[in-house]
Amino acid sequence: MSPLSNPSLVPPPDVIRLAAEDLAAGYGRHAVLDGVSLDVAAGRFTALVGPNGSGKSTLLSAMSRLLAPMRGVVTLDGKAIHRMPTKALARELGILPQNPLQPEGLSVFDLVSRGRYPHQGLLRQWSDADEAAVERAMRLTGTLEFARRPVDDLSGGQRQRCWIAMAIAQETQTILLDEPTAFLDLRYQVEILDLLHDLTLNHGRTIVAVLHDLNLAVSYADTVVFLKDGAIRGTASPPADCTPALIRDVFGIEVLMVPHPETGGPVFIPRRGGDTA
Numbered sequence: 306m307s308p309l310s311n312p313s314l315v316p317p318p319d320v321i322r323l324a325a326e327d328l329a330a331g332y333g334r335h336a337v338l339d340g341v342s343l344d345v346a347a348g349r350f351t352a353l354v355g356p357n358g359s360g361k362s363t364l365l366s367a368m369s370r371l372l373a374p375m376r377g378v379v380t381l382d383g384k385a386i387h388r389m390p391t392k393a394l395a396r397e398l399g400i401l402p403q404n405p406l407q408p409e410g411l412s413v414f415d416l417v418s419r420g421r422y423p424h425q426g427l428l429r430q431w432s433d434a435d436e437a438a439v440e441r442a443m444r445l446t447g448t449l450e451f452a453r454r455p456v457d458d459l460s461g462g463q464r465q466r467c468w469i470a471m472a473i474a475q476e477t478q479t480i481l482l483d484e485p486t487a488f489l490d491l492r493y494q495v496e497i498l499d500l501l502h503d504l505t506l507n508h509g510r511t512i513v514a515v516l517h518d519l520n521l522a523v524s525y526a527d528t529v530v531f532l533k534d535g536a537i538r539g540t541a542s543p544p545a546d547c548t549p550a551l552i553r554d555v556f557g558i559e560v561l562m563v564p565h566p567e568t569g570g571p572v573f574i575p576r577r578g579g580d581t582a
């Protein structure tokens with residue numbers, strides 16, 4: 306059993322390992338985010354939601370070091386991630402970007418195996434532990450059956466699951482995912498969200514995911530962070546605290562809030578013609 310598979314390692318709810326403080330980040334000279342501060346609860350599932358162009362991917366990129374901050378700092382266990390050695394960071398924090406670059410002709414097994422790269426070095430070559438981690442990740446994501454097929458031959462949803470498998474094979478404590486359910490049919494949306502939820506609840510992993518489906522975000526996450534115009538406009542923790550007023554403010558639409566028939570949690574139904582803009 307890997308140490309991360311030990312439920313006793315699930316951290317208490319108030320532990321913060323990953324945090325952004327007064328973050329400004331963007332492209333060229335244009336700051337998309339300005340003054341964003343976010344504490345990510347360790348061992349919990351945080352969803353980032355917000356309209357197109359609100360800065361969700363930019364925040365995820367800055368929090369994973371794909372993007373250098375213009376101001377402010379992102380810390381992991383108190384250390385500025387932009388000053389950590391690349392491999393050391395990659396053993397702690399994994400990122401699945403929105404449009405990952407895919408090398409041509411790679412098999413699914415080879416792609417998922419790349420998740421093990423941070424664990425290798427001159428003195429530490431491919432091992433049984435790597436093989437087992439890859440196989441476990443493929444089994445969890447339902448990609449084992451494609452193992453020998455070229456990634457290019459798969460459908461968008463199948464490919465998405467392979468990328469998620471790669472992120473899981475990396476076995477980092479923290480995993481950031483940009484729209485992990487994009488391209489997935491309903492069954493796999495639910496399976497992948499169940500899996501991410503299980504990784505937090507039973508294996509102590511910290512998950513931060515950009516999600517577009519507000520109702521899935523509210524029903525799966527422990528915390529939902531609302532972004533608009535590059536700033537955090539609200540945080541619902543627990544997500545049941547989410548209100549139609551917050552949704553109106555962030556998305557500019559009117560919604561009805563009804564109780565979920567099984568859980569009693571909120572379900573939001575957009576009103577037809579309910580655009581408030």
Ligand SMILES: Nc1ncnc2c1ncn2[C@@H]1O[C@H](COP(=O)(O)OP(=O)(O)OP(=O)(O)O)[C@@H](O)[C@H]1O
Pocket residue numbers: 332337355356357358359360361362363364
């Ligand atoms: N590589 C880039 N170069 C220049 N501007 C960019 C780049 N990527 C994003 N932007 C701009 O930054 C802003 C925020 O984009 P971002 O992708 O972070 O939003 P998002 O909330 O993730 O959107 P979506 O829901 O559409 O994925 C947008 O105005 C976008 O045009």
